[in-house]
Amino acid sequence: MFTIRLCYFFLLFILNKSCCEEYNLYGEAGQAYALGINVGRPEQKLSVLVDTGSTTLAIASYARKDSNKYFRTENSTTIYNSGKEVRAKYSQGTWVGQLASDIVRFPSLKLIPEVRCDIALITKSHKFFMNGSGWQGLLGLAYLPVGAWGENVVVGSWLDSVEKVLNKPMSFKLKLCGVESLTNATHYGKFEMLDDSMASTSSDTMFRTPILRKRWYEVGVLSIRMSNHTNKSLNASLKSFDNNLTMDDTDNHYRDTCIKLNKEKSIVDSGTTNIRLPDSIFREVVNELRSAAQSSNILILDEFWYHGEAACWPEPQEWSLPSIAIDLLSTDADNQYFTLEIPPQNFMRVITAHNNSGESGSVSEYCYKLGLEAGGNETVLGYTAMEGLQVLFNRSAGWIGWLPSDCGPKARITGPHNFSMSLSLLCQLIKPVPDVAVSIKAAQWTLCAISIIAAAVLVYLLAPCIKMFFVRPLPRSQQISLSQAALVEQEAT
Ligand SMILES: *[C@@H]1O[C@H](CO)[C@@H](O)[C@H](O)[C@H]1NC(C)=O
Ligand SMILES: *[C@@H]1O[C@H](CO)[C@@H](O)[C@H](O)[C@H]1NC(C)=O
Ligand SMILES: *[C@@H]1O[C@H](CO)[C@@H](O)[C@H](O)[C@H]1NC(C)=O
């Protein structure tokens, strides 16, 4: 009896350990991935979007028209509210709030202790919360220079607080799986924190791309194009980066493309839904995609391709379209790159899936939207480019690693491919202009220095000045990315 029971426990233990991977991220169609969070004492359970496109943990602290789920500051016995006003602006939406700190714990992150960290308590927002969204805030995972800010203050990041408490650098990994099934548009995934001192156990080869600047997760995107699934990817890659291509070649199209892609910046942003491209490149890729669809007799209106409108069918679709290939600069050598192959299951996004066959009177409807959008001069790899892959953000070492995944669409990674010359030179990834943040800090430093010379009497005035030097983030270009699609999308049903 005892042995049997022991066996049983042992079995349970094994099953717990190996069989059922725990997913901790969920999202409704069109919304990004949300993670459960406990804030304050007594603990209040809320959900926050996992966002690599911003830095601040920001939580609603007021009832909104469509939701009365929010953080009740008056109920927390551990909150410290500084009362200082802070704000953030996203590519769509803004909020204003107060800088506070409280105890924060993520129940699904078993190895991460609860920490006291800065929180922006949102008191007012514009086009930020979606109608009926299943989340009440945002967990920003980027670097401090793009944190929410206010007069002489910047909101510290949760990640930095965790590293401080653990006294070691931490990385994190996002494994986004996309929709549950063809008939359920809810998507799921896993967020995991990794200790940098532990060696990676995975046998899969990881492809790494350098983080070019530690603000957002800025990377070098070399090209975005169609790639035919059936053909070997190297062949497709040759189209853009032939080994023998030299600068003498008359066709500098691909060089122009990669300069355009990185002109402002290219970022990896889990808080954005789509892959956002500069206008001209968007047109090029979508034109190709549309003709590929036409040649395989998939008829879809231009509104779908070019204007972000939904297309619906009475039954779920299986797409026979080529993949989108994204070439990223490799950390290994300046002339190497690797390719993410994003299948149509990613970029033909399911937005509603209703099976009403059983009931009378209503029809089944499966609606899709294109996971690509045009906008400005920057490139954003939203979660459409991450589903079906595992993405490891090594913050301290400054690279992002891409691995295959056992869930979601069959996205692939191929490489490394060699190029005949330095890609960061070719694509002008190393910009001669100094970093905005650096120049602002330099200016403030000069200001401080002048004051010192001016009068010793004014010494006490320097305190705020010096403080500002340390904490003030760039007041300009406070554009944290979170696309309109991710936030304000409310599907027509
Ligand atoms: C917050 O406190 C009020 C009383 O001050 C209580 O009525 C309410 O249930 C509490 N809410 C939560 C979420 O604990
Ligand atoms: C929000 O949703 C409610 C019902 O779910 C609806 O009545 C209202 O019109 C929606 N508001 C907007 C701005 O879409
Ligand atoms: C879709 O999946 C989610 C998560 O498993 C589940 O909660 C939900 O009920 C499902 N929806 C439908 C319509 O089956």
Ligand SMILES: *[C@@H]1O[C@H](CO)[C@@H](O)[C@H](O)[C@H]1NC(C)=O
């Ligand atoms: C992050 O990079 C450093 C240096 O390359 C490495 O030692 C560490 O193991 C990496 N962390 C993870 C989680 O892979």
Ligand SMILES: *[C@@H]1O[C@H](CO)[C@@H](O)[C@H](O)[C@H]1NC(C)=O
């Ligand atoms: C590979 O591409 C070539 C054109 O470059 C095409 O003729 C051939 O059919 C493709 N192979 C497969 C298996 O589709």
Ligand SMILES: *[C@@H]1O[C@H](CO)[C@@H](O)[C@H](O)[C@H]1NC(C)=O
């Ligand atoms: C590219 O494809 C062609 C046929 O489509 C094939 O003959 C050639 O060997 C391929 N090259 C590489 C490098 O795979």
Ligand SMILES: *[C@@H]1O[C@H](CO)[C@@H](O)[C@H](O)[C@H]1NC(C)=O
């Ligand atoms: C590159 O150039 C060499 C010599 O100029 C030639 O032998 C080789 O076939 C070329 N390779 C490709 C992929 O065009």
Ligand SMILES: *[C@@H]1O[C@H](CO)[C@@H](O)[C@H](O)[C@H]1NC(C)=O
């Ligand atoms: C890829 O497929 C498209 C149509 O599906 C075709 O026009 C194009 O030539 C193919 N490219 C390669 C390299 O096979």
Ligand SMILES: *[C@@H]1O[C@H](CO)[C@@H](O)[C@H](O)[C@H]1NC(C)=O
């Ligand atoms: C929809 O539901 C009906 C019965 O409820 C079922 O027979 C059918 O297979 C379902 N369709 C899909 C695509 O799941």
Ligand SMILES: *[C@@H]1O[C@H](CO)[C@@H](O)[C@H](O)[C@H]1NC(C)=O
């Ligand atoms: C894109 O760049 C061009 C040229 O530098 C500039 O005129 C334009 O305003 C930029 N567009 C946006 C949306 O930043």
Ligand SMILES: *[C@@H]1O[C@H](CO)[C@@H](O)[C@H](O)[C@H]1NC(C)=O
């Ligand atoms: C790429 O270059 C490296 C050395 O820089 C070399 O070891 C490797 O074999 C090359 N790969 C290919 C596919 O040519």
